Amino acid sequence: MQGQMMDFSLDTQAILRRGGQIFGNQEVVTRLTDGSYHRYTLREFERRVHRLINVLRDLGIQPGDRVGTLCWNHYRHLELYFAISSMGAVLHTLNIRLSEEQLSYIINHADDQVIFVDTSLTSVLEAVEDECPNVRNYVVLDDQGETAETSLSNQLDYETLLAAASDQATLPDLDENSAAAMCYTSGTTGNPKGVVYSHRSIYLHTMAVMTTDGYGLSQREVVLPFVPMFHANAWGLPYAALFSGCRLVLPGAQPTAAILAKIMIDQKVTTAAGVPAIWNMLYQHLKQENLSLDTVETLIVGGSAAPRAMIEKFDKEFNITILHLWGMTEMSPLGTVGRIRSHMEDWSYDEQLDIRMKQGVPAAGVEIRIQDDNGNLLPWDGKTIGELTVRGPWVASGYYNNPEASKSFTEDGWFRTGDMVTINEEGYMQIADRSKDLIKSGGEWISSVDMENCIMAYNGVAEAAVVARPDDKWDERPVAFVVSADSANPLTEEQIRTHLLETFAKWQVPGVEDVRFIDVVPKTSVGKFDKKVLRQRLEG
């Protein structure tokens, strides 16, 4: 027996309509590089999206075609998010920090027909243009960044096109399972792999983001996604902003910690989202300049684990809650959220912090489990480490045109995350390590993440990354790369070792020669510690 409910398509058109109609007076604010702000209402936004849909059609874009964007976080990028998907085409966000090889690979692999690019980023494309013969047009968006004369062929100007287009567009009926967007994940080996989001997955992910125990977004929030819109849908915030009616504040081109602080104060931001590295820089800036952020309540952290010391410092010195998320490009990206539960409210601060250090419990809709190498399910005891496998309506079922993809899925249809984790009795997941980042020494595991967190909690440490080096006797030994916060007062190897010995067993702590001071931890294109580079240094 079937239900008798409307066959209502879950798609980005519905999100766009709600933004324009119910929250038509709400503003989208973008920081411009001259320090001023661009602002318009969601009603005006919706009209420009309709113009843009007509532009895309004039450029020959058909439903299903991939359209690339190489842009910072700004209102025009938001217009592209909604116009491309709502007309039935596929938004392909290009990561500005990819190598030339990777960039041309993904443009060709996705078969992008047209690419929209910021003036300040045209040089990135110029370098690969010859390798990408199928791109018919480059449409340039003036982001007020540093503009070079660009040699890109078949160049068009965004605003000129929009000005000539009608602001009335008829949108097609969409199949909710059709593709709306795609994003490549760089991975550690081989070519980047494309994740293809459906309208349905985006819609459902948006609902999860808006639950009180998700990000808890409401109309009353002012939200700043520092996380780039070219990275995993900016964690879903562009969609959630329109669906919840919150005020979206976009940081524009090349934001720094100082710029972020200014925007937060100017625009009365309540919630911002980014990787730990940026909040670390923000913290340093706030201290140096003696600033406070009175309106900010929550800093959402994902991409890497937030160090305990960071959570504590923001709590105690700024009354700002660091909210721990964990996700993956393959998960749209929201997987888990690290909130404490009602029965923990009586716990000591340190006990609560133990919980908040975990990546958290699955967002409503996501399911998790841990498995051993043979696929057996492991207990949820908070101790047993196994590989995290996940499923849910916004988890990828494969990679775009990639026959290797099957390795990433279990036989019964769960996605293998590659993360080695524990889950406790209440469903709190904690990452022990990426499976490749766990250090196996003398037959026992050492968590590089735990060791990094421990080092970063030490006074005078700015950053730390721990990787394995091969060792004849022990198989592997940990090497700690440490950045001193104050180069005028550098720390010593023995200080780090002594500090580690308070938490770790003696056999786990790196030897003196394996504590190495560096100027900065190298980062990947999405701001994570790039352990590949560190490992190469060890070899080199």
Add this chain to the structure above:
Amino acid sequence: MQGQMMDFSLDTQAILRRGGQIFGNQEVVTRLTDGSYHRYTLREFERRVHRLINVLRDLGIQPGDRVGTLCWNHYRHLELYFAISSMGAVLHTLNIRLSEEQLSYIINHADDQVIFVDTSLTSVLEAVEDECPNVRNYVVLDDQGETAETSLSNQLDYETLLAAASDQATLPDLDENSAAAMCYTSGTTGNPKGVVYSHRSIYLHTMAVMTTDGYGLSQREVVLPFVPMFHANAWGLPYAALFSGCRLVLPGAQPTAAILAKIMIDQKVTTAAGVPAIWNMLYQHLKQENLSLDTVETLIVGGSAAPRAMIEKFDKEFNITILHLWGMTEMSPLGTVGRIRSHMEDWSYDEQLDIRMKQGVPAAGVEIRIQDDNGNLLPWDGKTIGELTVRGPWVASGYYNNPEASKSFTEDGWFRTGDMVTINEEGYMQIADRSKDLIKSGGEWISSVDMENCIMAYNGVAEAAVVARPDDKWDERPVAFVVSADSANPLTEEQIRTHLLETFAKWQVPGVEDVRFIDVVPKTSVGKFDKKVLRQRLEG
């Protein structure tokens, strides 16, 4: 081009799994009639649901079969909610306040195979048993209510069956569009009409309920649904409780205002949900007994409009927020939520109350519009009255086996609510009246709802209902039925008229002979003012 996301079924099994696994330590608490509380964890709950699934199978229930429940709000009813739908059968909640004719009609129309009934409600079924020959079994649940010897044939005992069943059940793969539950809506004319909820609609409705601007449910809430589980899924709270992990407190058989107050205090309830009449009774009780409800933050009100005076009294005297919802059985039921927006926070209390008196903006996922008699769309100006039409993934597309249903839908697929409303520029909907309840006098409309609210705001008025009487000269004239709060100090007709003249035009105010004092406003089976009965009194 299709998305490459998991084909994950949105169904009640996923909600059940999450409750048992992630929130396994959370408790469900039920008030028993002896004043004690039954409590168990969601982990235990899930095991009993599995037992119950085995019981249902032993009783011959097949996927798609309808299974009736005639029960109060308690843990066994919650078990039935999840067991029946998760095994693929269809939960049919029977309203305990229906007439015998209506009850036998819906049991036969739905073709219920088995009915689960509370001991205290068996007499309701005995009266119709002979009219319902297709019901194979009656399974009796001991709700500790007044138990009569029951003559029901083919009687079985719930706990005896459960004790004999295994607590391990394999659940079938479900099509998310298959039926999970049904509920009949009595309407004003003709036979009750059946609404058939799909797994998908329930899942999506649950997500909407959990958004911050929906009910805002989180794990930290303690939620008491006074709204019956036999009425429109208790507004979705049974499902949302398991999915959000909040603590569910169920009031058991025949709760009164005094019982509610006790439960709220005993169990530290934070949010409760019910019709205005019950909160009015609760208010009277709190004042009489000089009680406060320190943990209660929100009383969710639906079913009828909350009088302004009630919202104000709870705000000012108890620091409890009345949250206005509007919905319909055909909408699962959530349609709109009446929260103020950030830019209104600077407004005066009275201005905010003007907004909170409206039924609110559509919940994320629901779309609304207003139309005139010819189907033309009307402007959102807060003034123009038209019929509200709605659509969304949890709105009915028809009624079960009812060819008359097409009248309730527009040609382009929206549901006609029968409510006459305004919508303002920001999407706030306000009900002027049910179309049949609007009073047309001398060619102009009078809103019976506005007039009722005005009268109920007058000191000394307990309740008031306004209906139209036919009038030779004016077509219709309003008649106000008024209940004095203190029968020792009754109000006069002129007091009511003088009070109304402060707000209404002279021609709108009922004449002296049209203000009538009564002891109580008659209510429908779901607690709404029964204007049908009042109109009959005018005729009689």
